[in-house]
Structures are given as C-alpha cells and as structure tokens.
Amino acid sequence: MGKPKRLNLILLLVNLTLLSGIFWVVRLSVSSFQITDNSEVIVDKLTIVQFDNLSEENNNITIQQYDNEVVSSSEIKMEDVPELLPSKMNLDVPFTSQAPEKNWDQPWQDACEEAAVLMLDAYYKGYGLSPLFSKDEILKMVDWQDERGWGYSIEAEKVLKLTDWYMSSKQIRIVEDPSVEEIKEFVASGNPVLILAYGKDLPNTHFSGDGPEYHALIIRGYNEQGFYTNDPGTRNGENFFYTYENLMDSIHDWNGGDVTADPWVTKSPFPETGSVFQMITTKPNSASDVFTLQTGDMKPQAKAVQVADVNVWPNPYFGYNPEERNPIDQRMHFTHLPESGSWKIRIFDLAGNHIRTLNGSSVGDGTQFSVWDLRNDFGVPVASGMYIAHVESGGKSKILKLAVVQPEQRLDRY
Numbered sequence: 011m012g013k014p015k016r017l018n019l020i021l022l023l024v025n026l027t028l029l030s031g032i033f034w035v036v037r038l039s040v041s042s043f044q045i046t047d048n049s050e051v052i053v054d055k056l057t058i059v060q061f062d063n064l065s066e067e068n069n070n071i072t073i074q075q076y077d078n079e080v081v082s083s084s085e086i087k088m089e090d091v092p093e094l095l096p097s098k099m100n101l102d103v104p105f106t107s108q109a110p111e112k113n114w115d116q117p118w119q120d121a122c123e124e125a126a127v128l129m130l131d132a133y134y135k136g137y138g139l140s141p142l143f144s145k146d147e148i149l150k151m152v153d154w155q156d157e158r159g160w161g162y163s164i165e166a167e168k169v170l171k172l173t174d175w176y177m178s179s180k181q182i183r184i185v186e187d188p189s190v191e192e193i194k195e196f197v198a199s200g201n202p203v204l205i206l207a208y209g210k211d212l213p214n215t216h217f218s219g220d221g222p223e224y225h226a227l228i229i230r231g232y233n234e235q236g237f238y239t240n241d242p243g244t245r246n247g248e249n250f251f252y253t254y255e256n257l258m259d260s261i262h263d264w265n266g267g268d269v270t271a272d273p274w275v276t277k278s279p280f281p282e283t284g285s286v287f288q289m290i291t292t293k294p295n296s297a298s299d300v301f302t303l304q305t306g307d308m309k310p311q312a313k314a315v316q317v318a319d320v321n322v323w324p325n326p327y328f329g330y331n332p333e334e335r336n337p338i339d340q341r342m343h344f345t346h347l348p349e350s351g352s353w354k355i356r357i358f359d360l361a362g363n364h365i366r367t368l369n370g371s372s373v374g375d376g377t378q379f380s381v382w383d384l385r386n387d388f389g390v391p392v393a394s395g396m397y398i399a400h401v402e403s404g405g406k407s408k409i410l411k412l413a414v415v416q417p418e419q420r421l422d423r424y
Contacts, residue, residue: 095194095195095198096198097233097234098231098232098233098234099194099197099198099231099232100230100231100232100238100249101133101197101200101202101230101231102133102230103129103130103132103133103202103228103230103240104129104132104133104137104138104139105129105139105240105242105247105248105249106125106128106129106132106139106141106144106242107125107144107242107243107244107245107247108121108122108124108125108148108242108243109121109245110141110142110144110145110148111141111142111145111332112245113324113332114218115323115324115325116162116321116323116343116345117148117149117152117162118148119162120162120163120222120224121148121152121162121242122222122224122225122226122227122242122243123163123164123169123172123206123226124147124148124151124152124172125144125148125226125242126204126226126227126228126240126242127151127169127172127173127176127177127204128144128147128148128151128176129202129228129240129242130173130177130202130204130228131176131177133202134177145332149332149333150176151172151176154172154175154176155168155172161378163223163224165206165263166184166206166263167184169204169206169226170182170183170184173204182204188203188261190254190258193229193232193237194232197229197230197231197232202228202229202230202240203228203229204226204227204228204229205226205227205228205229205239205257205261206224206225206226206261206262206263207224207225207226207227207257207260207261207262208223208224208225208260208261208262209221209222209223209224209225209243209260210222210223211256211259211260212225212241212252212256212257212260213252213256214241214243214244214247214250214252216243216244216245216246216247217243217244221243222243224262225243226242227239227240227241227242227243227247228240228241229257230249231249235253235254236251236252236253236254236255236256236257237251237252237254237257238250238251239251239252239257317348317353317401317402317403317404317406317407317408318406318408319346320344320345320346320347320401320408320410321344321345321346321410322342322343322344322345322399322410322412323342323343323345324342324343325342325410325412325413326412326413326414326415327340327342327384327412327413327414327415328415329415329416329417329418330417337417339383340383340384340391341381341382341383341384342381342382342384342412342414343379343380343381343382344368344379344380344381344382344399344401345378345379346378347370347378347379347380347401347403348378348403348404349378351371351403351404352369352370352371352403353369353370353371353380353401353402353403354367354368354369354370354401354402354403355367355368355369355370355380355382355399355400355401355402356368356399356400356402357382357397357398357399357400357412358397358398358399358400359395359396359397359398360395360396360397360398364387365386365387365392365397366382366385366386366387366392367387368380368382384414384416391416392414392416393414393416394414394415394416395413395414396411396412396413396414397411397412397413397414398410398411398412399411399412
C-alpha cells in the first residue's frame with residue numbers, strides 16, 4: 011500500500027504544479043500593473059514585464075517570471091494589455107448656474123463660459139460656490155473680457171486664455187474633435203472636461219425656448235450610457251445627464267458666430283498674435299535657403315450695421331442694477347450696438363419731451379455698449395416711468411421701450 015500512496019503524492023504534486031501554472035496564466039491576464047523607476051511593470055511578486063524599446067515597428071512587451079531563476083518567457087502585443095478605466099465615474103465638481111441670482115439678463119444670459127471656468131477652479135482648489143461669491147467672480151471674468159473687447163461669446167482659444175488668467179496655476183489644453191474614450195480617460199484621471207457646444211442640440215428640458223445658440227458646460231463623470239455634467243445653463247444643471255450621442259453631436263466652437271458650421275473651422279478674418287504658419291515644400295531644404303514673404307495692405311471688410319440687434323439691460327430697471335457699485339451709480343446698458351461706425355441714442359418720455367442724447371462710436375475694437383446713467387441732459391435724475399429710446403446708426407433706426415422704477419429715497423433733512 012506504500013507505493014500507491016507515494017504515487018498519489020507524486021500525482022498530487024504534479025496536479026498542484028499544473029494548477030499553479032494555469033493560475034499564473036489567468037492571473038497574468040487580469041493583474042494590475044505597477045510602474046517602477048527602471049521602466050519595469052510588476053504584475054505580481056514573481057512576474058515582471060519589461061518594455062523592449064517600444065516604437066511603431068516594435069510594440070512588444072517581454073514577460074518573464076522569476077523564482078531565483080527564469081522559469082518561462084513569452085511575448086504579448088500592446089493591444090492585449092487590458093484597459094483599466096472604471097465603468098463608472100463621477101467627480102465632486104462644485105456647481106453654479108451662470109445666473110447665480112436667477113437674473114437672466116446680460117451678462118448672465120451668455121455667462122456660461124465664465125461659470126464653467128469658475129467650477130473648474132473651485133474643483134481644483136477645493137472650495138464651494140455660493141450665489142453671491144459666484145456672481146462676483148463671474149463679473150470679474152466678464153470685466154476682464156470687456157477690457158479686451160471680446161464680447162459675450164468667445165471661441166475655444168479665448169476660453170483657454172480666460173482659464174489661464176483666472177486659474178493661473180492649472181495647465182489647460184484644447185483637444186479638437188475628442189472621442190468618448192478620450193474624455194472618459196481625462197475624467198477617470200480626476201480631471202473634469204470643459205465642453206463648448208451648440209446648445210440647441212442639447213436635449214435639456216430646463217432650457218428656455220430652443221436653448222442657447224452657444225453653450226459651455228462641464229463633464230464631471232460617466233457611466234455606460236453617457237456623461238454626467240454640470241450644466242450652468244439652468245439652476246437644475248448639477249449632475250445633469252446627457253447620452254454620449256447627444257453630447258458628442260453638440261460639440262462645436264464659436265466659429266465667429268456660425269456655431270452650426272464645421273466644429274473646428276474658425277472664421278476669424280485675420281490670424282491672432284502668436285499664430286504659427288508651417289511651409290511644406292516638395293524639395294529638401296538646406297540651411298542656406300531663404301524664404302521671403304510679403305503681404306498686401308489689410309483691407310478689412312466692414313460688417314453690415316445691424317441696429318435691429320440693439321437692446322437695453324436691465325429692462326425694467328427696478329431700483330437696482332447688479333453692476334452698480336453704489337446707490338448713486340445708476341445705469342442702464344444699451345447692448346449689441348454696431349461694431350464699427352457711430353450711433354446716436356435719443357431718449358424721450360411718453361409726453362414726447364426730450365430727456366437725454368447719447369452719442370457714441372466704435373473703431374472696430376469690439377466696443378458695443380453705451381451706458382445711460384438715468385439722468386437728463388442737465389444731470390438731474392429722471393423720475394420713475396416709461397421712456398422711449400430712438401437708436402440711429404448707419405441710416406437705420408430702432409425704437410425701444412424702457413421702464414424705470416427709482417428706489418425709495420429718504421431725506422435726513424428738510
């Protein structure tokens with residue numbers, strides 16, 4: 011009976027050896043990798059994966075198993091290495107609406123880019139967002155853009171400059187025509203993604219009308235069906251869900267105002283400062299070659315005057331304007347005035363009495379605003395009531411109705 015026991019023991023040892031070999035193969039296909047300083051990836055205690063001078067021609071990894079001596083060696087392709095992205099991810103990105111105090115007049119109507127940048131900054135620096143704080147910070151960014159004559163809606167390159175200025179310590183880059191997998195990789199690495207989109211393609215039932223022409227929002231997470239976002243275009247936008255198809259189809263740049271055009275074709279008439287041009291020739295170049303470039307005089311084509319776009323904000327003026335810094339600094343803003351040329355705004359009361367004339371002009375610097383300080387031509391504050399504004403520019407005109415409700419004033423002395 012001794013021999014069968016010994017034979018059984020030998021068979022048992024052989025079976026255990028075979029099982030351990032099978033386990034090692036299975037373990038190898040599912041193990042996670044740990045990078046070491048010498049370009050090695052440790053799969054488990056006995057297995058080392060060595061990168062063999064990877065290039066386009068040589069994309070092999072040599073896998074060796076060590077137990078004081080080499081036991082086995084094999085090769086696998088790079089594409090055989092499993093992806094380790096989690097199936098679900100949702101980052102804790104603070105949320106603010108682009109209209110923190112629920113006032114959707116300008117500049118809040120188009121403040122989605124600023125709100126998105128603010129949410130990124132709050133996430134990376136670890137602070138919360140209250141309505142009052144968000145309002146003040148968004149206005150800082152709006153003022154910074156106004157100083158540069160950018161207007162309300164800005165393309166990706168200017169969003170990048172705004173982000174660099176406001177966040178200062180965070181490196182941001184633009185990825186054109188991104189894929190779902192690229193976005194998921196960014197999010198899985200702990201980085202929210204700012205998306206610029208054609209808002210009318212976004213199926214958000216909280217949008218008013220057909221939705222914004224141009225929109226910015228934050229992708230904070232994903233699951234098998236789509237992306238979790240912080241959408242500042244609605245006060246219900248925190249953790250708002252869009253399917254992959256809905257969001258990816260909506261991605262567009264501003265394109266000089268033609269948001270529905272090719273997503274990555276910018277229609278700026280001139281290159282911006284710092285633009286780089288590459289010359290591709292059909293012959294080899296030497297160090298002695300000299301290229302001479304010459305351009306003709308720039309002849310920008312003046313844009314057609316569109317007086318029909320002129321509007322006024324806030325309207326009605328109800329005793330207060332969010333941009334006022336003190337009770338004496340009253341103001342109503344005439345917006346979307348022509349980008350070039352001159353304009354005249356005459357204000358009348360309902361009896362036809364002339365109250366005030368505002369004259370202005372632009373030299374193509376993007377200034378499209380004029381401010382009425384709610385005083386007449388003699389510097390006297392106007393009374394509460396209805397007023398008529400007659401806007402003239404380039405031989406065209408528009409009439410606007412204005413409502414003014416002055417705040418209550420109490421005199422200390424009579």
